[in-house]
Amino acid sequence: MDFESVPTATNHLVSGSNPYAAEVQFLRSAYSVTSAWPGSPGGGAGSGLFFRDPTVYGSGTRGAMLMWGDDDGQGNTSLVFNVAGGFSAQFSMLYGALVASGTVQVFDGLDGQGQLLGGRDISGTAPCIDPKTGALLSDFVCNWGKAEINFSGTAHSVRIFGSNAAFFLDDVQLGQAGGGTLPEPGSMALSLAALGLMAWRARSRKP
Known part of the structure; x- marks a missing residue:
C-alpha cells in the first residue's frame, strides 16, 4: 500500500475513500494525506508535511498514511487495520516522524x-x-525508517500505537517481497487478464 492513488489533501481511510478496501479494512486513526512539498509528485498540492528525496530513496512520494485519532490523554493513539484474507511471514513499512515513539x-x-x-x-x-x-526544515518529515517484523503463522490485523498525529507511514507490505503483497488498485484486473491469456495459450497447444 503506497497511498499514491488517494484523493488530494486529507482523506479518512475509515469512512472515506479506501483504495485497498478489497483487502484491508481500516478501523480507526488512519488518514491518507498527500504531500505539501512543492517538489513532490503531484506538485505539493496536499496538506501532508512530508516528502522523500528521490536521490536518496530512489523515488519520491505523493501520498502516505497519517496516524491521527482519539487521544488517550497521554498524547497517544492506535491505528488498527484488518486483513480478512490474512498474510504470512513478514510485515514491513516505512515510517517518518519528528519527535515520536510507538x-x-x-x-x-x-x-x-x-x-x-x-x-x-x-x-x-x-x-x-x-x-x-541545505537548510533545516523544522516542520517537514523527509527521513524514513523501515519497520520489519518477521513472524510465524497467519496474521489478520495490525495495530500501530504511539504518538498521535506524529507518524507518517508508507509503502506498507503484507507478506514477503515477491509473494503476498497487496496489488495496487487496477493491477488485479491486469493480473487476471494475464492469467486468462496463459490458460488460453496452454489450451491451444493441446493436440
Missing part, C-alpha cells in the same frame, strides 16, 4: 486481538534538511 504489533485475530505474532518499536527519525538549500 510500537507496531501483528496479531493472528481481527481488530488487533488474538495471539501476538510479532512486534517492534518505532521512534522519531532524523531532522529534515532541504535537499536544495
